Amino acid sequence: MDLTFVQKLIDVVSRSPIGELQIECDGLRVRIAKQASPSISQAGSPPQTASAPSAAVPSGVASTVATTPRHSIRAPLTGVFYRSAGEGEPPLVSAGDLVEEGRKIGVLEAMKTFNVVEADRTGRIVEIVFGDHAAVQSGDVLFVLEEAG
Incomplete structure (x- = not known):
């Protein structure tokens, strides 16, 4: 994924009504989210709350580009995850x-x-998608790793 493509995504999100876009391609994840402006409010719209504070970006669009490749470890079969x-x-x-x-x-x-679920490469666990005793389907993402490089 090249920087020109990411810039185009930022431009598309800033001009569209969507509030957030997340794309994962070849182990690289890009998340683009609009920041709500406190001075602008739309009539009839419910107030939106942010789950975590983010840095202000003058253009009104915040983008996060993962610089470390990420890898998903998936369930090899359907069952209960522990x-x-x-x-x-x-x-x-x-x-x-x-x-x-x-x-x-x-x-x-x-x-x-x-059945044992093993790490298929070296890395740091950044997300555990399912909780203990969760029913999962074959192919579901169980863990997200930042690859050690």
Whole structure:
């Protein structure tokens, strides 16, 4: 993904009615979000609240470009996802943990069989998508890693 493409996305979002756009391509994630202007309000629109403060950008559009490649670890099969190796044990990994390729990071139970979910590359866990005991489908993203480079 090149910078010219990202600039075009910013321009499109700034001129459109959408408030946010997120794209992931080849392990690179781009999120573009409009910032609400406190002086401009639309009649009949419900107030919007921000979940986290963000830096002010003069153009009214904030863009975040992930400079470190990201990688999704997906569920290899449909089943129940567990964050720990056994009942009452601590989670195998948490957001922010650095993991090596082959490290056990989760467990999937399918048809009374427990299957290990391993990191398929080295990186830092930036997101754990599902909570403990969640039902997942084959192909669902379980973890997002920032690749170690």
